[in-house]
Amino acid sequence: MVSSTNGIPKESLGKDIYIVSRDGKSRWVIFDCPKGHGKRIEVNLMRSIKPYWDMDFCDGKISLYPSVAVADDKCDCHFWLKKNKAEEAFFEA
Numbered sequence: 166m167v168s169s170t171n172g173i174p175k176e177s178l179g180k181d182i183y184i185v186s187r188d189g190k191s192r193w194v195i196f197d198c199p200k201g202h203g204k205r206i207e208v209n210l211m212r213s214i215k216p217y218w219d220m221d222f223c224d225g226k227i228s229l230y231p232s233v234a235v236a237d238d239k240c241d242c243h244f245w246l247k248k249n250k251a252e253e254a255f256f257e258a
């Protein structure tokens with residue numbers, strides 16, 4: 166857990182998941198794309214900014230709701246983060 170994005174390494178985060186927390190509030194969850202596309206994913210937890218996600222932090226493990234979808238040249242991942250693990254998500258047909 167870090168207090169600002171300055172505390173997060175610029176290089177690959179590997180499988181580390183960072184929570185940016187300030188004034189007792191979690192603001193961002195930041196991690197690299199779980200499929201190794203090299204895309205840094207920044208998930209907003211603040212309700213003042215849309216879209217925002219709900220985080221469940223339990224036993225040191227992070228779950229996010231709803232699913233995280235990335236639309237990027239090098240990364241088009243769509244997954245659920247459940248207890249620190251990414252589970253592939255599918256759009257309903």
Ligand SMILES: [Zn+2]
Pocket residue numbers: 198199200201202203204235239240241242
């Ligand atoms: Zn990806």
